[in-house]
Amino acid sequence: MSDQLSVVAANEPLDRDAPAPLHAQVSEQIRAKILSAQWPPHYRLRSEPELAADLGISRGTLRRALSTLIRDGLLVQVRGRGTFVTSTAIEPSIAQKLTTLSEDFARQGVSVTTQVVSHEVMAAPSPVAALLDLHPGQLVLRLERLRSSTVGPVAWLVNYVRIDLAPGLDRADLADRSLFGLLENDYGLKISTGRRTFTATAATGRIAAALGVAESFPLLYLEQITYLADGRPIEYSDVWIHSDRMRVTSLLSRR
Known part of the structure; x- marks a missing residue:
């Protein structure tokens, strides 16, 4: 997968001495990528271990950051599939065969x-x-x-x-x-x-x-x-x- 989150970390380094906790800094960086459309609707994030390693944070800190964005409706987690950027439209899931x-x-x-x-x-x-x-x-x-x-x-x-x-x-x-x-x-x-x-x-x-x-x-x-x-x-x-x-x-x- 491409190194989008590595880019986030490189361009806006996490400040471990800042008043804002690390999870809040991470959620704001990801939020900026979504709102700027750099991460478009349906974009799938990397796995939690990969994201945490890229950012140099624990998986617990990453989960707190992601949970904030899920609560705000910017991300959605699909069991067995991963975490995706949401669309602005309501999208009920309908199962069907994947055919052309x-x-x-x-x-x-x-x-x-x-x-x-x-x-x-x-x-x-x-x-x-x-x-x-x-x-x-x-x-x-x-x-x-x-x-x-x-x-x-x-x-x-x-x-x-x-x-x-x-x-x-x-x-x-x-x-x-x-x-x-x-x-x-x-x-x-x-x-x-x-x-x-x-x-x-x-x-x-x-x-x-x-x-x-x-x-x-x-x-x-x-x-x-x-x-x-x-x-x-x-x-x-x-x-x-x-x-x-x-x-x-x-x-x-x-x-």
């Missing part, structure tokens, strides 16, 4: 085509770098695709994928293959978990044109971060869905 749109379409027997609009290796934008645990300026594959069914365009997808974990991915044919399937079958990466956030948004610009809708047409927007079995993030994506042509259904279990 192409896998879902194939399972339902829906005929779709995928047009790769652009693919380029580029420096990860700062919020994406933070979410993917990359250093500033580290390279990712940015992929733009349009999915269409027999009734017309249904989804516009923008993916950012870590090429340090999948070298040569920019040369792969992603028009006819699932991105997850390619990562798992060609690179031996085990995709395990993901976090999806759904919101409503209005169509604008290129997205409106690509989906064949008017400006301000209501779309379903999906933001996703995908993790490997060892906890490393592998992919971040933005997906805009034509709300008249596609619905998202979650299969739920009470327990």
